Amino acid sequence: xxxxxxxxxxxxxxxxxxxxxxxxxxxxxxxxxxxxxxxxxxxxxxxxxxxxxxxxxxxxxxxxxxxxxxxxxxxxxxxxxxxxxxxxxxxxxxxxxxxxxxxxxxxxxxxxxxxxxxxxxxxxxxxxxxxxxxxxxxxxxxxxxxxxxxxxxxxxxxxxxxxxxxxxxxxxxxxxxxxxxxxxxxxxxxxxxxxxxxxxxxxxxxxxxxxxxxxxxxxx
Amino acid sequence: xxxxxxxxxxxxxxxxxxxxxxxxxxxxxxxxxxxxxxxxxxxxxxxxxxxxxxxxxxxxxxxxxxxxxxxxxxxxxxxxxxxxxxxxxxxxxxxxxxxxxxxxxxxxxxxxxxxxxxxxxxxxxxxxxxxxxxxxxxxxxxxxxxxxxxxxxxxxxxxxxxxxxxxxxxxxxxxxxxxxxxxxxx
Numbered sequence: 001x002x003x004x005x006x007x008x009x010x011x012x013x014x015x016x017x018x019x020x021x022x023x024x025x026x027x028x029x030x031x032x033x034x035x036x037x038x039x040x041x042x043x044x045x046x047x048x049x050x051x052x053x054x055x056x057x058x059x060x061x062x063x064x065x066x067x068x069x070x071x072x073x074x075x076x077x078x079x080x081x082x083x084x085x086x087x088x089x090x091x092x093x094x095x096x097x098x099x100x101x102x103x104x105x106x107x108x109x110x111x112x113x114x115x116x117x118x119x120x121x122x123x124x125x126x127x128x129x130x131x132x133x134x135x136x137x138x139x140x141x142x143x144x145x146x147x148x149x150x151x152x153x154x155x156x157x158x159x160x161x162x163x164x165x166x167x168x169x170x171x172x173x174x175x176x177x178x179x180x181x182x183x184x185x186x187x188x189x190x191x192x193x194x195x196x197x198x199x200x201x202x203x204x205x206x207x208x209x210x211x212x213x214x215x216x217x218x219x220x
Numbered sequence: 221x222x223x224x225x226x227x228x229x230x231x232x233x234x235x236x237x238x239x240x241x242x243x244x245x246x247x248x249x250x251x252x253x254x255x256x257x258x259x260x261x262x263x264x265x266x267x268x269x270x271x272x273x274x275x276x277x278x279x280x281x282x283x284x285x286x287x288x289x290x291x292x293x294x295x296x297x298x299x300x301x302x303x304x305x306x307x308x309x310x311x312x313x314x315x316x317x318x319x320x321x322x323x324x325x326x327x328x329x330x331x332x333x334x335x336x337x338x339x340x341x342x343x344x345x346x347x348x349x350x351x352x353x354x355x356x357x358x359x360x361x362x363x364x365x366x367x368x369x370x371x372x373x374x375x376x377x378x379x380x381x382x383x384x385x386x387x388x389x390x391x392x393x394x395x396x397x398x399x400x401x402x403x404x405x406x
Contacts, residue, residue, distance in 0.1 A: 038399045122398065123298025124391050131306050135299045 007183045011191050012091050012176055014065040016199045020057050021177055024050065024108065028152070040125040047115045048128075048210055054109055055206035063202065064194040067092030074098055089185040100159055107152050111145065116213065118142040128214045274336030281342050287332040288344070290325055297322050298394070305387060310380055319372040319383070322390070326368040329361045345403045357401060364393040 013021075027050050035043040061070040073093035080095040082088050093101055117133045118141040119126040130138045163173050176182035212218070275283060297318040304314040338348050350357045367390045374382035 036404065038395070119299060119302075122295045122394055123300075123302055124394055126302065131303060135296070135303070138299075 007185050007188075009181055010091065010184045010188070011180055011193070012067055012182045012184065013180045014068060014191070014193055015180065016056070016060055016064060016194070016202075017068050018177055018180055020053050020060075024053055027053070028108075028156075032149070040120055044115070044125060044127065047112055048214055050108060051112045051116075051213065052203075052206040052210045054105065054112060055209050056202050057105065059202040059205055060194070060199065063198050066189075066192040068194065074102065089187045091182075091184050091188045091191055097162070100155070100162065104152075104155050104159060107148070107155055111148050111152060114141045114145040114148060118145050128216055131216065275334060277341065280334075280337045283332065283334065283337050284342055284344050284346075287337070287346075290328065290332065294322060294325050297325075298390075301387070305380075305384060312375070312378060312380070315383060316372075316375045319368065319375040323365070323368040323372040326361075326365040329364065330358055333357070339403070345405070347401050347403050350401050353400075357397070360393070360397040360401075364390075364397060367393040 027046050031043050031046040031050070034040070034046060060068050066072050073095070075095045075098065079088070080099070083095045088094060116127045116129040117138055119130045119135075119138045120142065121139075126138070127141075130141075133141070166173050173182075274280070301315060301318040301322075304311040304318065333346065333350055335351055338344065338346055338351060340348075367386065371383055371386040371390055374386055
Protein backbone atom coordinates (compact mmCIF):
# COMPACT_ATOMS: atom_id res chain seq x y z
CA UNK A 1 0.00 0.00 0.00
CA UNK A 2 3.03 2.24 0.05
CA UNK A 3 3.48 2.94 -3.63
CA UNK A 4 0.99 5.30 -5.15
CA UNK A 5 -0.87 5.81 -8.37
CA UNK A 6 -0.58 3.21 -11.07
CA UNK A 7 -1.48 -0.25 -10.01
CA UNK A 8 -4.19 -2.82 -9.95
CA UNK A 9 -7.27 -2.82 -7.82
CA UNK A 10 -7.12 -5.73 -5.44
CA UNK A 11 -8.66 -7.12 -2.28
CA UNK A 12 -6.56 -6.16 0.78
CA UNK A 13 -8.88 -6.50 3.78
CA UNK A 14 -11.21 -9.43 4.29
CA UNK A 15 -14.67 -8.98 5.78
CA UNK A 16 -13.72 -10.08 9.34
CA UNK A 17 -10.89 -7.52 9.52
CA UNK A 18 -13.18 -4.72 8.34
CA UNK A 19 -16.02 -5.73 10.65
CA UNK A 20 -13.66 -5.90 13.64
CA UNK A 21 -12.25 -2.50 12.75
CA UNK A 22 -15.57 -0.66 12.48
CA UNK A 23 -17.21 -2.50 15.37
CA UNK A 24 -14.28 -1.57 17.62
CA UNK A 25 -14.57 2.06 16.51
CA UNK A 26 -18.31 2.06 17.27
CA UNK A 27 -17.88 0.27 20.61
CA UNK A 28 -15.17 2.68 21.77
CA UNK A 29 -17.50 5.57 21.02
CA UNK A 30 -20.40 3.81 22.73
CA UNK A 31 -18.31 2.89 25.78
CA UNK A 32 -17.26 6.49 26.22
CA UNK A 33 -20.80 7.80 25.79
CA UNK A 34 -22.50 5.25 28.02
CA UNK A 35 -20.19 5.66 30.99
CA UNK A 36 -20.61 9.44 30.85
CA UNK A 37 -24.39 9.18 30.70
CA UNK A 38 -25.22 7.03 33.72
CA UNK A 39 -25.25 3.78 31.75
CA UNK A 40 -22.37 1.97 33.41
CA UNK A 41 -24.16 -1.34 32.87
CA UNK A 42 -24.14 -0.78 29.08
CA UNK A 43 -20.52 0.31 29.36
CA UNK A 44 -19.59 -3.05 30.89
CA UNK A 45 -21.46 -4.97 28.18
CA UNK A 46 -19.72 -2.88 25.57
CA UNK A 47 -16.37 -3.80 27.13
CA UNK A 48 -17.33 -7.48 26.96
CA UNK A 49 -18.11 -7.06 23.26
CA UNK A 50 -14.69 -5.45 22.75
CA UNK A 51 -13.13 -8.41 24.55
CA UNK A 52 -14.91 -10.83 22.20
CA UNK A 53 -13.65 -8.92 19.16
CA UNK A 54 -10.09 -8.79 20.50
CA UNK A 55 -10.03 -12.54 21.12
CA UNK A 56 -11.43 -13.11 17.65
CA UNK A 57 -8.83 -10.79 16.10
CA UNK A 58 -6.00 -12.43 18.02
CA UNK A 59 -6.97 -15.86 16.66
CA UNK A 60 -7.71 -14.58 13.14
CA UNK A 61 -4.16 -13.21 13.21
CA UNK A 62 -2.92 -16.80 13.28
CA UNK A 63 -5.38 -18.59 11.02
CA UNK A 64 -7.03 -15.84 8.93
CA UNK A 65 -6.36 -14.21 5.58
CA UNK A 66 -2.74 -13.40 4.73
CA UNK A 67 -3.10 -9.65 5.38
CA UNK A 68 -4.70 -10.31 8.77
CA UNK A 69 -1.87 -12.53 10.01
CA UNK A 70 0.53 -11.23 12.62
CA UNK A 71 3.47 -12.81 10.83
CA UNK A 72 2.60 -10.94 7.65
CA UNK A 73 2.93 -7.48 9.15
CA UNK A 74 4.95 -7.56 12.37
CA UNK A 75 8.47 -6.85 11.25
CA UNK A 76 11.66 -5.47 12.73
CA UNK A 77 12.98 -1.90 12.65
CA UNK A 78 14.87 -2.61 9.43
CA UNK A 79 11.62 -3.16 7.53
CA UNK A 80 10.29 0.11 8.94
CA UNK A 81 13.46 1.85 7.72
CA UNK A 82 13.14 0.29 4.26
CA UNK A 83 9.52 1.37 4.11
CA UNK A 84 10.40 4.96 5.06
CA UNK A 85 13.00 5.00 2.26
CA UNK A 86 10.34 3.86 -0.19
CA UNK A 87 11.67 0.32 -0.56
CA UNK A 88 8.55 -1.61 0.32
CA UNK A 89 5.74 -2.91 -1.80
CA UNK A 90 3.18 -5.21 -0.39
CA UNK A 91 -0.45 -5.76 0.38
CA UNK A 92 -1.77 -5.08 3.87
CA UNK A 93 -0.32 -3.14 6.77
CA UNK A 94 2.91 -1.30 6.02
CA UNK A 95 5.75 -1.99 8.49
CA UNK A 96 5.08 1.44 10.03
CA UNK A 97 1.29 1.05 10.05
CA UNK A 98 1.74 -2.33 11.70
CA UNK A 99 3.23 -0.58 14.74
CA UNK A 100 0.07 1.51 14.96
CA UNK A 101 -2.11 -1.62 14.72
CA UNK A 102 -0.17 -3.32 17.52
CA UNK A 103 -0.28 -0.20 19.69
CA UNK A 104 -4.02 0.29 19.20
CA UNK A 105 -4.98 -3.35 19.79
CA UNK A 106 -2.52 -3.63 22.69
CA UNK A 107 -3.84 -0.48 24.35
CA UNK A 108 -7.41 -1.74 23.94
CA UNK A 109 -6.50 -5.11 25.41
CA UNK A 110 -4.91 -3.41 28.43
CA UNK A 111 -8.02 -1.24 28.81
CA UNK A 112 -10.29 -4.30 28.77
CA UNK A 113 -8.13 -6.07 31.36
CA UNK A 114 -8.32 -3.04 33.68
CA UNK A 115 -12.07 -2.83 33.18
CA UNK A 116 -12.55 -6.52 34.00
CA UNK A 117 -11.20 -6.07 37.54
CA UNK A 118 -12.49 -2.50 38.11
CA UNK A 119 -15.51 -1.39 40.08
CA UNK A 120 -17.25 1.98 40.07
CA UNK A 121 -16.67 4.46 42.91
CA UNK A 122 -20.05 3.77 44.51
CA UNK A 123 -19.70 0.01 44.54
CA UNK A 124 -22.76 -0.36 42.31
CA UNK A 125 -21.09 -1.84 39.23
CA UNK A 126 -18.31 -4.38 39.18
CA UNK A 127 -16.23 -5.77 36.37
CA UNK A 128 -16.78 -9.53 36.02
CA UNK A 129 -13.40 -10.36 37.57
CA UNK A 130 -13.31 -7.66 40.26
CA UNK A 131 -14.07 -10.13 43.03
CA UNK A 132 -10.80 -11.89 42.27
CA UNK A 133 -8.86 -8.82 43.50
CA UNK A 134 -9.03 -6.64 46.63
CA UNK A 135 -11.26 -3.55 46.85
CA UNK A 136 -8.14 -1.41 46.83
CA UNK A 137 -6.78 -3.03 43.66
CA UNK A 138 -10.17 -2.75 42.03
CA UNK A 139 -10.38 0.99 42.82
CA UNK A 140 -6.85 1.54 41.49
CA UNK A 141 -7.76 -0.38 38.33
CA UNK A 142 -10.72 1.97 37.82
CA UNK A 143 -8.50 5.05 38.18
CA UNK A 144 -6.01 3.57 35.71
CA UNK A 145 -8.87 2.57 33.40
CA UNK A 146 -9.90 6.24 33.30
CA UNK A 147 -6.35 7.50 32.73
CA UNK A 148 -5.61 4.85 30.12
CA UNK A 149 -8.44 6.12 27.96
CA UNK A 150 -6.29 9.19 27.28
CA UNK A 151 -3.61 6.89 25.87
CA UNK A 152 -6.20 5.28 23.60
CA UNK A 153 -7.45 8.71 22.55
CA UNK A 154 -3.90 9.80 21.70
CA UNK A 155 -3.41 6.67 19.57
CA UNK A 156 -6.72 7.30 17.80
CA UNK A 157 -5.70 10.89 17.07
CA UNK A 158 -2.41 9.63 15.66
CA UNK A 159 -4.26 6.99 13.64
CA UNK A 160 -6.64 9.55 12.12
CA UNK A 161 -3.81 12.04 11.51
CA UNK A 162 -1.92 9.34 9.58
CA UNK A 163 -5.02 8.57 7.50
CA UNK A 164 -5.39 12.27 6.64
CA UNK A 165 -1.68 12.44 5.79
CA UNK A 166 -1.96 9.49 3.39
CA UNK A 167 -5.19 10.89 1.95
CA UNK A 168 -3.41 14.14 1.09
CA UNK A 169 -0.80 12.03 -0.67
CA UNK A 170 -3.50 10.34 -2.72
CA UNK A 171 -4.02 7.12 -0.77
CA UNK A 172 -7.63 6.67 0.38
CA UNK A 173 -7.08 4.25 3.28
CA UNK A 174 -10.59 4.68 4.68
CA UNK A 175 -12.17 3.58 1.41
CA UNK A 176 -10.06 0.41 1.51
CA UNK A 177 -11.21 -0.31 5.06
CA UNK A 178 -14.83 0.06 3.90
CA UNK A 179 -14.78 -1.75 0.55
CA UNK A 180 -11.85 -4.04 1.28
CA UNK A 181 -10.20 -3.09 -2.01
CA UNK A 182 -7.24 -0.85 -2.81
CA UNK A 183 -5.03 0.02 -5.76
CA UNK A 184 -1.87 -1.94 -5.13
CA UNK A 185 1.64 -1.92 -6.57
CA UNK A 186 1.81 -4.48 -9.39
CA UNK A 187 4.54 -6.33 -7.45
CA UNK A 188 2.36 -6.72 -4.36
CA UNK A 189 1.52 -10.28 -3.49
CA UNK A 190 -2.25 -10.88 -3.73
CA UNK A 191 -4.18 -11.68 -0.56
CA UNK A 192 -4.69 -15.30 0.41
CA UNK A 193 -8.21 -15.25 1.84
CA UNK A 194 -9.04 -17.13 5.00
CA UNK A 195 -11.90 -19.59 5.24
CA UNK A 196 -15.31 -18.46 6.45
CA UNK A 197 -15.81 -21.44 8.71
CA UNK A 198 -12.44 -20.77 10.35
CA UNK A 199 -13.65 -17.23 11.04
CA UNK A 200 -16.81 -18.65 12.63
CA UNK A 201 -14.72 -20.95 14.82
CA UNK A 202 -12.62 -17.97 15.95
CA UNK A 203 -15.79 -16.05 16.73
CA UNK A 204 -17.20 -18.98 18.68
CA UNK A 205 -13.96 -19.12 20.70
CA UNK A 206 -14.18 -15.36 21.34
CA UNK A 207 -17.77 -15.61 22.56
CA UNK A 208 -17.06 -18.72 24.61
CA UNK A 209 -14.04 -17.26 26.42
CA UNK A 210 -15.88 -13.98 27.04
CA UNK A 211 -18.86 -15.82 28.52
CA UNK A 212 -16.54 -17.75 30.80
CA UNK A 213 -15.00 -14.45 31.97
CA UNK A 214 -18.43 -12.86 32.49
CA UNK A 215 -19.28 -15.84 34.69
CA UNK A 216 -16.31 -14.78 36.86
CA UNK A 217 -13.83 -17.25 35.32
CA UNK A 218 -15.01 -20.29 37.27
CA UNK A 219 -12.69 -23.29 37.39
CA UNK A 220 -13.52 -26.00 34.89
CA UNK B 221 -23.73 34.44 54.26
CA UNK B 222 -26.68 34.99 56.55
CA UNK B 223 -27.35 38.33 54.98
CA UNK B 224 -27.08 36.81 51.56
CA UNK B 225 -29.55 34.10 52.39
CA UNK B 226 -31.98 36.70 53.60
CA UNK B 227 -31.46 38.70 50.44
CA UNK B 228 -32.32 35.66 48.41
CA UNK B 229 -35.17 34.53 50.59
CA UNK B 230 -37.05 37.81 50.76
CA UNK B 231 -37.63 38.23 47.03
CA UNK B 232 -38.49 34.54 46.79
CA UNK B 233 -41.13 34.93 49.45
CA UNK B 234 -42.49 38.02 47.78
CA UNK B 235 -42.44 36.10 44.57
CA UNK B 236 -44.37 33.18 45.99
CA UNK B 237 -47.04 35.69 46.84
CA UNK B 238 -47.38 37.08 43.37
CA UNK B 239 -46.61 33.85 41.52
CA UNK B 240 -44.18 35.23 38.92
CA UNK B 241 -40.87 33.58 38.17
CA UNK B 242 -38.93 36.26 36.31
CA UNK B 243 -37.79 38.16 39.38
CA UNK B 244 -36.49 35.00 40.97
CA UNK B 245 -34.12 34.51 38.03
CA UNK B 246 -32.88 38.03 38.41
CA UNK B 247 -32.44 37.96 42.15
CA UNK B 248 -31.36 34.46 42.87
CA UNK B 249 -27.78 34.21 44.06
CA UNK B 250 -27.41 30.54 43.28
CA UNK B 251 -27.04 30.01 39.58
CA UNK B 252 -29.56 27.70 37.97
CA UNK B 253 -31.86 27.55 40.93
CA UNK B 254 -34.71 29.29 39.24
CA UNK B 255 -34.16 27.81 35.80
CA UNK B 256 -36.96 25.31 36.11
CA UNK B 257 -38.57 26.81 39.14
CA UNK B 258 -42.32 26.80 39.26
CA UNK B 259 -43.87 29.13 41.84
CA UNK B 260 -44.25 26.07 44.13
CA UNK B 261 -40.59 25.16 44.12
CA UNK B 262 -39.64 28.78 44.54
CA UNK B 263 -41.85 28.91 47.58
CA UNK B 264 -40.35 25.83 49.22
CA UNK B 265 -36.89 27.16 48.49
CA UNK B 266 -37.68 30.37 50.23
CA UNK B 267 -39.06 28.55 53.22
CA UNK B 268 -36.17 26.14 53.48
CA UNK B 269 -33.72 28.98 53.32
CA UNK B 270 -35.47 30.85 56.09
CA UNK B 271 -35.67 27.73 58.19
CA UNK B 272 -31.95 26.93 57.93
CA UNK B 273 -29.60 29.89 57.91
CA UNK B 274 -26.64 29.38 55.58
CA UNK B 275 -23.44 28.46 57.46
CA UNK B 276 -20.27 30.56 57.50
CA UNK B 277 -17.80 29.85 54.71
CA UNK B 278 -15.49 28.01 57.07
CA UNK B 279 -18.32 25.92 58.48
CA UNK B 280 -19.65 25.26 54.98
CA UNK B 281 -16.30 23.92 53.81
CA UNK B 282 -16.13 21.68 56.89
CA UNK B 283 -19.62 20.34 56.15
CA UNK B 284 -18.66 19.69 52.53
CA UNK B 285 -15.49 17.89 53.58
CA UNK B 286 -17.29 15.71 56.11
CA UNK B 287 -19.98 15.01 53.55
CA UNK B 288 -17.40 13.84 51.05
CA UNK B 289 -15.81 11.53 53.64
CA UNK B 290 -19.19 10.11 54.63
CA UNK B 291 -20.16 9.44 51.01
CA UNK B 292 -16.82 7.78 50.34
CA UNK B 293 -17.32 5.53 53.38
CA UNK B 294 -20.77 4.70 52.07
CA UNK B 295 -19.15 3.60 48.80
CA UNK B 296 -16.66 1.47 50.74
CA UNK B 297 -19.56 -0.12 52.61
CA UNK B 298 -21.26 -0.94 49.32
CA UNK B 299 -18.11 -2.59 48.00
CA UNK B 300 -17.53 -4.59 51.17
CA UNK B 301 -21.18 -5.59 51.24
CA UNK B 302 -21.01 -6.72 47.62
CA UNK B 303 -18.06 -8.98 48.33
CA UNK B 304 -19.48 -10.30 51.58
CA UNK B 305 -22.62 -11.28 49.64
CA UNK B 306 -20.56 -12.82 46.85
CA UNK B 307 -18.47 -14.91 49.20
CA UNK B 308 -19.51 -18.52 49.62
CA UNK B 309 -20.79 -18.89 52.19
CA UNK B 310 -21.92 -15.26 52.48
CA UNK B 311 -20.24 -13.47 55.39
CA UNK B 312 -23.22 -12.49 57.51
CA UNK B 313 -21.32 -10.69 60.27
CA UNK B 314 -19.52 -8.49 57.69
CA UNK B 315 -22.86 -7.84 55.99
CA UNK B 316 -24.42 -6.73 59.29
CA UNK B 317 -21.58 -4.33 60.05
CA UNK B 318 -21.95 -2.66 56.66
CA UNK B 319 -25.74 -2.46 56.54
CA UNK B 320 -25.79 -0.89 60.03
CA UNK B 321 -23.16 1.65 58.94
CA UNK B 322 -25.11 2.44 55.78
CA UNK B 323 -28.41 2.93 57.58
CA UNK B 324 -26.74 5.24 60.10
CA UNK B 325 -25.12 7.36 57.38
CA UNK B 326 -28.31 7.39 55.31
CA UNK B 327 -30.16 8.98 58.23
CA UNK B 328 -27.60 11.81 58.24
CA UNK B 329 -27.80 12.60 54.52
CA UNK B 330 -30.64 15.18 54.64
CA UNK B 331 -28.64 17.21 57.16
CA UNK B 332 -25.46 17.03 55.06
CA UNK B 333 -26.75 19.44 52.44
CA UNK B 334 -27.68 22.73 54.10
CA UNK B 335 -28.18 25.73 51.84
CA UNK B 336 -24.84 27.39 51.16
CA UNK B 337 -22.79 24.21 50.68
CA UNK B 338 -23.05 24.06 46.89
CA UNK B 339 -20.48 24.41 44.12
CA UNK B 340 -20.53 28.20 44.40
CA UNK B 341 -18.94 27.89 47.86
CA UNK B 342 -16.23 25.30 47.25
CA UNK B 343 -15.19 22.15 45.45
CA UNK B 344 -18.07 19.70 45.47
CA UNK B 345 -19.87 17.41 43.07
CA UNK B 346 -23.18 18.35 44.66
CA UNK B 347 -25.23 20.01 41.93
CA UNK B 348 -27.20 23.24 42.49
CA UNK B 349 -30.30 21.19 41.56
CA UNK B 350 -30.21 19.74 45.10
CA UNK B 351 -31.35 23.11 46.43
CA UNK B 352 -33.46 23.97 43.41
CA UNK B 353 -35.47 20.76 43.76
CA UNK B 354 -35.34 20.16 47.48
CA UNK B 355 -38.56 18.14 47.59
CA UNK B 356 -37.28 15.80 44.93
CA UNK B 357 -33.88 15.53 46.64
CA UNK B 358 -35.36 14.78 50.04
CA UNK B 359 -37.76 12.27 48.58
CA UNK B 360 -34.78 10.39 47.16
CA UNK B 361 -32.81 10.59 50.38
CA UNK B 362 -35.85 9.23 52.20
CA UNK B 363 -36.02 6.29 49.80
CA UNK B 364 -32.34 5.62 50.39
CA UNK B 365 -32.91 5.67 54.15
CA UNK B 366 -35.90 3.32 53.78
CA UNK B 367 -33.85 0.96 51.59
CA UNK B 368 -30.90 0.87 54.00
CA UNK B 369 -33.15 0.40 57.03
CA UNK B 370 -34.87 -2.48 55.25
CA UNK B 371 -31.63 -4.20 54.27
CA UNK B 372 -30.24 -3.68 57.76
CA UNK B 373 -33.36 -5.26 59.28
CA UNK B 374 -33.04 -8.22 56.89
CA UNK B 375 -29.34 -8.59 57.76
CA UNK B 376 -30.06 -8.50 61.49
CA UNK B 377 -32.77 -11.12 60.99
CA UNK B 378 -30.19 -13.22 59.10
CA UNK B 379 -32.43 -13.43 56.01
CA UNK B 380 -29.80 -13.61 53.25
CA UNK B 381 -32.29 -13.97 50.41
CA UNK B 382 -34.00 -10.79 51.50
CA UNK B 383 -30.62 -9.02 51.82
CA UNK B 384 -29.81 -10.06 48.25
CA UNK B 385 -33.14 -8.75 46.99
CA UNK B 386 -32.84 -5.47 48.91
CA UNK B 387 -29.27 -4.99 47.72
CA UNK B 388 -30.73 -4.16 44.32
CA UNK B 389 -33.10 -1.62 45.90
CA UNK B 390 -30.20 0.07 47.70
CA UNK B 391 -28.24 0.18 44.42
CA UNK B 392 -31.19 1.82 42.69
CA UNK B 393 -31.63 4.33 45.52
CA UNK B 394 -27.95 5.40 45.26
CA UNK B 395 -28.26 5.79 41.54
CA UNK B 396 -31.63 7.57 41.66
CA UNK B 397 -30.03 10.39 43.61
CA UNK B 398 -26.55 10.42 42.03
CA UNK B 399 -27.78 10.58 38.44
CA UNK B 400 -29.66 13.88 38.78
CA UNK B 401 -27.87 15.47 41.75
CA UNK B 402 -24.18 14.59 41.46
CA UNK B 403 -21.92 16.22 38.89
CA UNK B 404 -19.37 14.11 37.00
CA UNK B 405 -15.77 14.03 38.24
CA UNK B 406 -13.62 17.13 37.56
